[in-house]
Amino acid sequence: xxxxxxFKAWEDELIRNHNRPPxxxxxxxxxxxxxxRLFGDLFELYMPKMFKIIVQVVxxxxxxxxxxxxxxxxxxxxxx
Amino acid sequence: MLxxxxxxxxxxxxxxxxxxxxxPKVFAKCIALLKDEVWAQDALQDIFIKVxxxxxxxxxxxxxxxxxxSITYNYCIDQxxxxxYDVLMPDESWDHLDxxxxxxxxxxxxxxxxxxxxxxxxxLPVTDRVLLLMKYQDDLSIRDxxxxxxxxxxxxxxxxxxxxxxFKNLHEKLFKHQ
Numbered sequence: 001x002x003x004x005x006x007f008k009a010w011e012d013e014l015i016r017n018h019n020r021p022p023x024x025x026x027x028x029x030x031x032x033x034x035x036x037r038l039f040g041d042l043f044e045l046y047m048p049k050m051f052k053i054i055v056q057v058v059x060x061x062x063x064x065x066x067x068x069x070x071x072x073x074x075x076x077x078x079x080x
Numbered sequence: 081m082l083x084x085x086x087x088x089x090x091x092x093x094x095x096x097x098x099x100x101x102x103x104p105k106v107f108a109k110c111i112a113l114l115k116d117e118v119w120a121q122d123a124l125q126d127i128f129i130k131v132x133x134x135x136x137x138x139x140x141x142x143x144x145x146x147x148x149x150s151i152t153y154n155y156c157i158d159q160x161x162x163x164x165y166d167v168l169m170p171d172e173s174w175d176h177l178d179x180x181x182x183x184x185x186x187x188x189x190x191x192x193x194x195x196x197x198x199x200x201x202x203x204l205p206v207t208d209r210v211l212l213l214m215k216y217q218d219d220l221s222i223r224d225x226x227x228x229x230x231x232x233x234x235x236x237x238x239x240x241x242x243x244x245x246x247f248k249n250l251h252e253k254l255f256k257h258q
Contacts, residue, residue: 007216014108021107
């Protein structure tokens with residue numbers, strides 16, 4: 001026989017009595033998540049540019065050595 | 081699993097499912113610990129925002145529910161302490177309690193009538209309430225409780241022993257005549 005557990009019965013009673021949490025809480029959460037996502041996207045989009053501008057303003061250069069671009073296999077090489 | 085699917089796709093639908101599945105239990109725990117429905121509603125919202133922000137830290141070492149409930153319990157303890165909204169009998173008033181004499185067995189606690197259980201739990205300090213809920217409501221192991229509370233297993237064993245003793249002591253005081 002299963003052991004009686006009134007702690008769990010109490011929890012069930014609380015869930016029963018208070019039903020589900022009010023729907024406005026779920027809606028607020030979804031709004032907050034939308035804001036977080038927008039903020040994250042903006043951060044991702046503009047932060048590298050902002051950083052570059054800040055580096056230039058404080059006297060740095062943006063001459064970062066770039067790796068040569070990979071050429072597709074059928075590219076006609078220019079003759080020197 | 082819903083959590084990994086959400087982390088992978090960032091689709092709102094998966095989060096909605098998580099919220100629908102776990103919010104009633106989290107809400108019930110908040111009410112049990114904060115003893116106020118409006119406060120519990122605010123807590124529920126804050127807890128799920130914390131969950132969104134920390135979801136990528138969830139390492140799947142434990143069950144999602146264990147991780148979520150540990151955030152819930154720690155949040156509620158902080159709230160109660162911040163507002164100094166604890167019980168009529170603060171921790172110091174229990175200093176005289178001899179744990180070895182008062183130790184209650186699990187059966188005693190589990191079979192306490194719900195109406196009496198509610199009254200006794202309301203009177204206990206919030207950390208003891210949390211420990212008893214973790215142990216008897218969520219069936220967490222000592223190891224999981226220790227991890228959630230950021231304490232050693234031996235410290236948790238001792239605290240649990242004291243919480244059980246306080247429970248029995250208070251229960252006898254309040255309901256002995258019945």
